[in-house]
Amino acid sequence: MLEVPTYRRSRLSGELPFRILTLGSVLFSASVVVALVLVIMQKSQILWPVEAPLTFLTSSGWFGATDPSGVITAAFGAWPMIWGTLVTSLIGIAVAAPIGIFAAIYLVELAPKRIAALLTFLVEIVAAIPSVVVGLWALGELSPRLRDSIEWWIASSLGQFIPWLSEDPQQPSDTSVFRAGIVLAIMITPMVAAVSREVIRSVPQSLREGLVGMGATKWETIRLVILPTAKVGLFGAVLLAFGRAIGETIAVRLVIGMNITAVPTTLFQSGSSIAAQIAGAYGEASPIEKGALAGLGLSLFLLTMSLSLTVRLLMWRSANKMVARA
Amino acid sequence: MSQALSNRPGLDFSLTPHDIKRRRVNQLALRIIQIAAIIAIVPLIAIVFVIASKGLPHLNLSFLVNGPLERPTGIVNAIQGSLVMTFVAIVAAAPVGIAGGIYLNEYASRNVARVGELLIDVMLGIPSILAGLFIYFAIVPILGHSGWAGASALTVLMIPVVMRTTQEVLRLVPAGLREASLALGVPQWKTTVFVTCRTAISGIMTGVVLAISRGLGETAPLLLTSQSSNDTAINLGQPMNAMTVVIYQNAGSSDPQVVATAWTTALVLFALALILNVAVRFKTVNNRIF
Amino acid sequence: MESKTTSSSARAITNPSSGAVMNNDRKSVIAMQLTDVEAMYGSFRAVNKVSLEIQARSVTSFIGPSGCGKTTLLRTLNRMHETLPGATVKGSIEVNGVNLYGASIDPVRVRRSIGMVFQKPNPFPAMSIAQNVASGLRLSGMKANKQVAEIVEESLRKSALWDEVKDKLNEPGISLSGGQQQRLCIARAIAVEPEIVLMDEPCSALDPLATLKIEELISELKTRYTIVIVTHNMQQAARVSDTTAFFNMGADRGGFLVETGPTTKIFTNPTNKLTEDYIAGRFG
Numbered sequence: 038m039l040e041v042p043t044y045r046r047s048r049l050s051g052e053l054p055f056r057i058l059t060l061g062s063v064l065f066s067a068s069v070v071v072a073l074v075l076v077i078m079q080k081s082q083i084l085w086p087v088e089a090p091l092t093f094l095t096s097s098g099w100f101g102a103t104d105p106s107g108v109i110t111a112a113f114g115a116w117p118m119i120w121g122t123l124v125t126s127l128i129g130i131a132v133a134a135p136i137g138i139f140a141a142i143y144l145v146e147l148a149p150k151r152i153a154a155l156l157t158f159l160v161e162i163v164a165a166i167p168s169v170v171v172g173l174w175a176l177g178e179l180s181p182r183l184r185d186s187i188e189w190w191i192a193s194s195l196g197q198f199i200p201w202l203s204e205d206p207q208q209p210s211d212t213s214v215f216r217a218g219i220v221l222a223i224m225i226t227p228m229v230a231a232v233s234r235e236v237i238r239s240v241p242q243s244l245r246e247g248l249v250g251m252g253a254t255k256w257e258t259i260r261l262v263i264l265p266t267a268k269v270g271l272f273g274a275v276l277l278a279f280g281r282a283i284g285e286t287i288a289v290r291l292v293i294g295m296n297i298t299a300v301p302t303t304l305f306q307s308g309s310s311i312a313a314q315i316a317g318a319y320g321e322a323s324p325i326e327k328g329a330l331a332g333l334g335l336s337l338f339l340l341t342m343s344l345s346l347t348v349r350l351l352m353w354r355s356a357n358k359m360v361a362r363a
Numbered sequence: 364m365s366q367a368l369s370n371r372p373g374l375d376f377s378l379t380p381h382d383i384k385r386r387r388v389n390q391l392a393l394r395i396i397q398i399a400a401i402i403a404i405v406p407l408i409a410i411v412f413v414i415a416s417k418g419l420p421h422l423n424l425s426f427l428v429n430g431p432l433e434r435p436t437g438i439v440n441a442i443q444g445s446l447v448m449t450f451v452a453i454v455a456a457a458p459v460g461i462a463g464g465i466y467l468n469e470y471a472s473r474n475v476a477r478v479g480e481l482l483i484d485v486m487l488g489i490p491s492i493l494a495g496l497f498i499y500f501a502i503v504p505i506l507g508h509s510g511w512a513g514a515s516a517l518t519v520l521m522i523p524v525v526m527r528t529t530q531e532v533l534r535l536v537p538a539g540l541r542e543a544s545l546a547l548g549v550p551q552w553k554t555t556v557f558v559t560c561r562t563a564i565s566g567i568m569t570g571v572v573l574a575i576s577r578g579l580g581e582t583a584p585l586l587l588t589s590q591s592s593n594d595t596a597i598n599l600g601q602p603m604n605a606m607t608v609v610i611y612q613n614a615g616s617s618d619p620q621v622v623a624t625a626w627t628t629a630l631v632l633f634a635l636a637l638i639l640n641v642a643v644r645f646k647t648v649n650n651r652i653f
Numbered sequence: 654m655e656s657k658t659t660s661s662s663a664r665a666i667t668n669p670s671s672g673a674v675m676n677n678d679r680k681s682v683i684a685m686q687l688t689d690v691e692a693m694y695g696s697f698r699a700v701n702k703v704s705l706e707i708q709a710r711s712v713t714s715f716i717g718p719s720g721c722g723k724t725t726l727l728r729t730l731n732r733m734h735e736t737l738p739g740a741t742v743k744g745s746i747e748v749n750g751v752n753l754y755g756a757s758i759d760p761v762r763v764r765r766s767i768g769m770v771f772q773k774p775n776p777f778p779a780m781s782i783a784q785n786v787a788s789g790l791r792l793s794g795m796k797a798n799k800q801v802a803e804i805v806e807e808s809l810r811k812s813a814l815w816d817e818v819k820d821k822l823n824e825p826g827i828s829l830s831g832g833q834q835q836r837l838c839i840a841r842a843i844a845v846e847p848e849i850v851l852m853d854e855p856c857s858a859l860d861p862l863a864t865l866k867i868e869e870l871i872s873e874l875k876t877r878y879t880i881v882i883v884t885h886n887m888q889q890a891a892r893v894s895d896t897t898a899f900f901n902m903g904a905d906r907g908g909f910l911v912e913t914g915p916t917t918k919i920f921t922n923p924t925n926k927l928t929e930d931y932i933a934g935r936f937g
Contacts, residue, residue, distance in 0.1 A: 055552035059466035062459045070486050073497040080500050139399030163407035165636040167580035169607045170629040173614045174410045223406045243775040251789045252765030254389035265779030284490025286583035312492045316583050334496045345488035376751050381794040
């Protein structure tokens, strides 16, 4: 006779706690993000009755005080910081995007295997450099060098007709917006290159062969097939790197100069950025000033969040396109 | 029959002037691309050399074991602080990140998974200064400027790194493995833990190491939370020093000795980050992420 | 100038270098002459010495079991094989008296005169249908104008695709069905009027109806182009080609040419026993 084993009650007892645990982790993370936004929003509340958000965002100058009778005056202007954040990041991405994408093309399409392996290894090493170390180097080594070479060169040539590229020849500044942009470029280039590399690698080999089979040169293959096909992914890579540049605090702070009361008239003068200002001013801030800092933090969060959302939506859309074709 | 092409290739295989022009354009373009690749890497390689040349002269044992108030000066409290706060942070962040990654990949419906993807994107994109600001507003009033506050800020930054990496490696585990286990009557949660995760364990560990790497390299959030101190005793309830903070505070000094300390600290920090990153790479290459 | 191979004056001769059996006809025009061609991946010899002739304005098919080097050999004909890292070619391939592998010959130039259609249709996703067909022309420097448009239309007509796409020339190339995409790739290849068109298992990714259409197309195209087609489908070779070359895998896992000759002869009365066994389905 066959011995039929009796079933134990299936051990569903472990399943529910596990699901709760894992779901709980997701919910916890979500609530951290939500809490972050709410807390910062709440801390900025103190400012809005005294200064309208629009004024805050568009004016310059950084002053606020509470007089003995409790009356608060606030004239915090976030505009120089917003301007600084955007301009430095734009300079950074304008330099890093073409260089990073070309470097990725080189790695995928042109480099012989050994060199590609070596370069990839080097990129690993270089990615381990903490941003504060890049800032240290920029402060000591890069900044004076850039000031005395490139900035001087541009100012004395293009700067003669373009006011925002000029500088005072007697007193070139120790810190500048331009240099902060260059430091950001150096920092985010590996990121652009790494993500672009993945995007370019995912272009199917059959497309390359199709063009080569028609007698196209290597550059023509890159120009006519690889770049157009990878366009969306590359744009996403650039946006991601832009988001990183916007949030960078320390390297920028060391090099930009903390001129928080006005937008500089040329790129070669000191400026400031949102992140740098928050990192600098929180210490001795009065409650009203903390409110202003929270307002700054809020605008920074809005900037980075819209970038993250845009990238993810782009990726979803292009994934949909691929599926539709198949 | 249409007109023949003005430049029908024919079979003579000689190069038309247009062909030669294309060849030249090709060579020029490829040369530019090569130069771009070099420009991309050169500044950072230069930094590595500078770190070594400026940091090595002052690197010795006493630098690593002395406190900042002793003579000769040392960064032992900064090293301790960095390691302790990062350790506390990863102890909190890793389970949350791994569990979250498991849920999003194994249990979530397609829509929930999409929302989760978005959530991790946003969380990854949070600038570190804002994590610091958040903890400064929320935790510091309760716990004061302390190691706990610093570790909390780091936790916020580490969770998405672990979660994303976990989700991605779990996605790579073939469906067949899960099905085989379920077909044997193993409950789903055990399948997930003992089969799927075990297969992906190497990748999950990679995610943890990457998060640790991020934690060690952060400066801004610590400035707002754990700040700094010269105390060499490890006390999480008090402000704690960290290597990144030391570098930052010393960087702008006019005293060359102080700047030298910054460079040597940078060397120690970089070496640590390098060991972590390379170890991850080795492991991945040898175990092929599974 | 055009002449098809006729078998009436066929004589069987044994090629001294490869030992392959060749059926010779003095009346045909030879488009390509392969002499002792070998193809290597690093040190692995994928194709052992092959010598054969490709007749002009006809269809030659390479048949044989998987892995016997047919595709590798095909790719040496337009110097695509060497684009893979470590891949090399020995021997000579002469077209119009010129050795394609001569020192002064630019491979890019070779590929313009010898077109290729691939196993999996690969229209360029970033280009419209018209742009796809015109891509070779644009590469040669023709500006977008009426002449290009005319050539695009003519190529699409020759590929039996015009009627199906004439109203949607600006749609992306990948919006077509598999069979249509492959005909698009053929139109693209012939738009530049190559003398020789190579086809690497062009129907293997297609359904039977699309396959039939493409086979009909090949029969029409051979009046104007020399076609060399690799196929793992024997019946297709029998239907479509004038000359057939049968390859097999040797003990060293490299391919070698067993026999070549007019298709009817290969399929009804092959000289080599291996050929006969393969045709009869005893292996492969």
